[in-house]
Amino acid sequence: MSDHSLPDDSRLMIHEILKQYWGFDSFRPLQKEIIESVLNGNDTLALMPTGGGKSLCYQVPALAKEGMCLVISPLIALMKDQVENIRKKGITAFAIFSGMSRKEIVNTLKVASNSNCKFLYVSPERLETALFKEYLPGMDINLIAVDEAHCISQWGYDFRPPYLRIAALKEELPDVPILALTASATPEVQTDICEKLYFKTQHIFRQSFERPNLSFSVFKIDSKINKIIEVLTKVPGSSIVYCKSRKRTKEISELLQLQNIAADYYHAGLVQDDRNRKQEAWIENKTRVIVCTNAFGMGIDKPDVRSVIHTDVPDCLENYYQEAGRAGRDGKKSYAVLLYDEKDLHDLENLTAQRFPPLSEIKNVYQAVSNYLQIPSGGGQGESFDFDIADFLKKFKLNSHIVLFSLKALEQEGWLAFNEQAFIPSTVQFITGKAPLYEFEKSHPELEAAIKSLLRAYEGIFDHEVPISELVLTSLIKKNPEEVKKQLQELHRSGIIFYQPQKDIPQLFLLRNRIKTEDLTINMSDYNHRKEKFRLRCKELIHFIREKTECRSRMIASYFGDTSLSRCGICDNCLRQKAFVLSKEEFENINTRIINSVKDKPIPAQDLLLRLFDVKKEKAWKVIEFLQAENKIEMDKDGLVRIK
Ligand code: ADP
Numbered sequence: 001m002s003d004h005s006l007p008d009d010s011r012l013m014i015h016e017i018l019k020q021y022w023g024f025d026s027f028r029p030l031q032k033e034i035i036e037s038v039l040n041g042n043d044t045l046a047l048m049p050t051g052g053g054k055s056l057c058y059q060v061p062a063l064a065k066e067g068m069c070l071v072i073s074p075l076i077a078l079m080k081d082q083v084e085n086i087r088k089k090g091i092t093a094f095a096i097f098s099g100m101s102r103k104e105i106v107n108t109l110k111v112a113s114n115s116n117c118k119f120l121y122v123s124p125e126r127l128e129t130a131l132f133k134e135y136l137p138g139m140d141i142n143l144i145a146v147d148e149a150h151c152i153s154q155w156g157y158d159f160r161p162p163y164l165r166i167a168a169l170k171e172e173l174p175d176v177p178i179l180a181l182t183a184s185a186t187p188e189v190q191t192d193i194c195e196k197l198y199f200k201t202q203h204i205f206r207q208s209f210e211r212p213n214l215s216f217s218v219f220k221i222d223s224k225i226n227k228i229i230e231v232l233t234k235v236p237g238s239s240i241v242y243c244k245s246r247k248r249t250k251e252i253s254e255l256l257q258l259q260n261i262a263a264d265y266y267h268a269g270l271v272q273d274d275r276n277r278k279q280e281a282w283i284e285n286k287t288r289v290i291v292c293t294n295a296f297g298m299g300i301d302k303p304d305v306r307s308v309i310h311t312d313v314p315d316c317l318e319n320y321y322q323e324a325g326r327a328g329r330d331g332k333k334s335y336a337v338l339l340y341d342e343k344d345l346h347d348l349e350n351l352t353a354q355r356f357p358p359l360s361e362i363k364n365v366y367q368a369v370s371n372y373l374q375i376p377s378g379g380g381q382g383e384s385f386d387f388d389i390a391d392f393l394k395k396f397k398l399n400s401h402i403v404l405f406s407l408k409a410l411e412q413e414g415w416l417a418f419n420e421q422a423f424i425p426s427t428v429q430f431i432t433g434k435a436p437l438y439e440f441e442k443s444h445p446e447l448e449a450a451i452k453s454l455l456r457a458y459e460g461i462f463d464h465e466v467p468i469s470e471l472v473l474t475s476l477i478k479k480n481p482e483e484v485k486k487q488l489q490e491l492h493r494s495g496i497i498f499y500q501p502q503k504d505i506p507q508l509f510l511l512r513n514r515i516k517t518e519d520l521t522i523n524m525s526d527y528n529h530r531k532e533k534f535r536l537r538c539k540e541l542i543h544f545i546r547e548k549t550e551c552r553s554r555m556i557a558s559y560f561g562d563t564s565l566s567r568c569g570i571c572d573n574c575l576r577q578k579a580f581v582l583s584k585e586e587f588e589n590i591n592t593r594i595i596n597s598v599k600d601k602p603i604p605a606q607d608l609l610l611r612l613f614d615v616k617k618e619k620a621w622k623v624i625e626f627l628q629a630e631n632k633i634e635m636d637k638d639g640l641v642r643i644k
């Protein structure tokens, strides 16, 4: 399609699609513009806050056109939710993610090519070019949507190397438009996204970073728990309290409960059922406060969150803005509160060194991990290992930070992939003979389809445990995921199969064969560049925290390249400014008194303030600072103020 405006019927069509599949009457800000840009065949970058409605921006145009949309998405859990939601609308959708066997992937690709599939979700590490090359030509892809597109930039805050594979995909499909979506990217990262995805022209849509109902404030505080209680008392309603460590989520939640505040805690170390239960209770306002790590919040769309409190300093402004931005989606007045002490800032200053260990340490960790997992030299490529990191740390007496960040460095260089929250697929093995199975099938006709599908789709399932996907089975048996699980459980109880539902165990995936440790190389120039970018991000965050006058909303927006905001008037800095606004008379009065006090001889600043006893201290200081800036007076290192 060429670059001109849409014919009227497509314009009508996108509204009809919105109404028919979602029941919405109108688009949210920028959605329509983005959809039209995509329908006009433009490579497009859309920046919208979390919850802004990015999914619709690719779903609507995909439905408006023939063919299917390929969606690259990094988070398996969210991907599954998306697929389920789309299917509920009667639209065919599939997903390919890590943990699926090659056979399952091939199956899914086949089914997707031969059905009226509209959406194929793929996690980036599954973009195996060879396999995809085979199936792509038969798939009539109308759009490539790249969710969390900032992950493609090495210089961004969440670089994920597998995203770089999307470039190869684009080479295979040069004429298919790309829609890149992200909630936060600095101008530099925006440019990088467009380059890495070979945008033909840069169509960038950026929603304003203005959040007029959200008041940001930052407090330097010794007793953080007291401040949390104070904020929760002053600001009624639903709240999220973010902490850095899992242990602290529980501690703080218990302290809040002692104050009769309905709180619960949440982190990625909890089993899935607990997580779901806690999340639901909070969404339904049965739990008022959820105390959590940053594992909480992804994909959650709760409009009435009144406060988001950060007990610890986050890693970067990108994360801070996303997390804090979960408050006040409904447009009502809400509060984002960040608490810190000097130690937090000190840690932040040292964070870069910790996150980027020296090459010698990285090599050390590579060697230790290879030994621990007993990876044969020259082998291991393409294999996935259970990686019990706690046990590993204990056996090798290594520092957990050094190990984690060395693994990260190895990951970013394409040696391996380590995912602490990796997803282990369910497994099934038949544990009964063929004859009893036949008898069982006859007496349980309702389970026949499940049995037949398992046998057909998974080779070797009689001999050993085979990874299976409930999601794949849903399309084979034509049942929803809950029913599929129930049937598998029943087969398990009846002693027909051994069914082990999916679990979360950290996974280490080798992307290249093990080599001699001394031969391990890292591109140090890229590594150091990433390190420098990281240091700058920390610096920006420290600046944001320490700054006492500039409007907080404006600082955040300009960090993301939006310099159009005027002062919000409701952040702590704006309020402080307002409180200290001096009238002309007040200023003249204080000014004259200061000059008169110091004109004959220098006096200590403390004495000067005493003479201004009837003036608010902040106001007096403001005029003193003004006179210093104007070079009318000066204060020496002993605190003596004199005329200049
Ligand atoms: P994002 O990916 O930007 O975080 P989502 O695509 O998940 O956001 O959408 C967030 C929520 O907003 C969803 O519940 C979605 O149904 C809703 N939504 C999106 N667009 C509209 C619209 N035009 N009108 C009403 N609700 C919308």
Ligand code: MG
Residues within 6 Å of the ligand: 054, 055, 147
């Ligand atoms: Mg999204």
